[in-house]
Amino acid sequence: MNFLNVSKVHHTYFSKEAATEALQDINLSINKGEFVSFIGPSGCGKTTLLSIIAGLFQPTLGTVKIEGQDVFENDDLSIGYMLQQDYLFPWKTIEENITLGLKLLKKENHSIASKLLKDVGLPPVEKKYPRELSGGMRQRVALARTLAVNPKILLLDEPFSALDYQSKLKLEDLVSEMLKEYNKTAILVTHDLGEAIAMSDRIFLFSPRPGRLYKTFEVPEEIRNLTPFEARGHSSYSSLFQLIWKELESLEQ
Secondary structure, eight states: OOSEEEEEEEEEEEOSSOEEEEEEEEEEEEOTTOEEEEEOSTTSSHHHHHHHHTTSSOOSEEEEEETTEEOTTOTTOOEEEEOSSOOOOTTSOHHHHHTHHHHHTTOOOHHHHHHHHHHTTOOSOTTSOGGGSOHHHHHHHHHHHHHHTOOSEEEEESTTTTSOHHHHHHHHHHHHHHHHHTTOEEEEEOSOHHHHHHHOSEEEEEOSSSBOEEEEEEOOHHHHTSOHHHHTTSHHHHHHHHHHHHHHHHHHO
16 A cells, blocks of 8 residues: 555635636655655646645545554654745753744653754854754654654755755755655745755646646666765766656746
């Protein structure tokens, strides 16, 4: 059985003036430990679908299940969500930010902050405050906080887009390494095609609103076996980039 199943998902936003169809008949499945990306033109419903998978709201029609369990209103499923902004609480120390989810789950563990900080390549900064760290360091803390609750799946909504290019490349490598080490399943929403190719096992391309699953691309094994930074220099990377780029252009015409 697949780890995650999205079946016949439609979603429409309703207002007093109009009904706007965001997603139409989305069917896809993801295997345990797989890293996939959602790409497509702006407004194609990528983040809407990610929010539905997170269980933040129900689709108008259809189901989303992780290991056979519905995600909506399911307190037994731990789902990690990492956003473009780190959303660390400025009045809390780094340790308090990392262990916040554990406190909410009543599974407080003071030693886990130090271990995760080491895992994400940060020095002992437990007693510091977010304002004392750079943007890249804060995103590393956000990753540590996400992993602290041992989520079933990580949902990444453009988590590197606010960083400078050097920090972005370093974080791509770090996230890829950590997810493999922790054997985590992940979905990345991104507008950066190169990032999607460098990090993913598969790429789902969505058509313009209402968003539909247009094509799925398998990333060659020789790319998947490399770090994201190394992958960008592989010959297969360039050919896949050109292939998907042409499909993206055809959708936007």
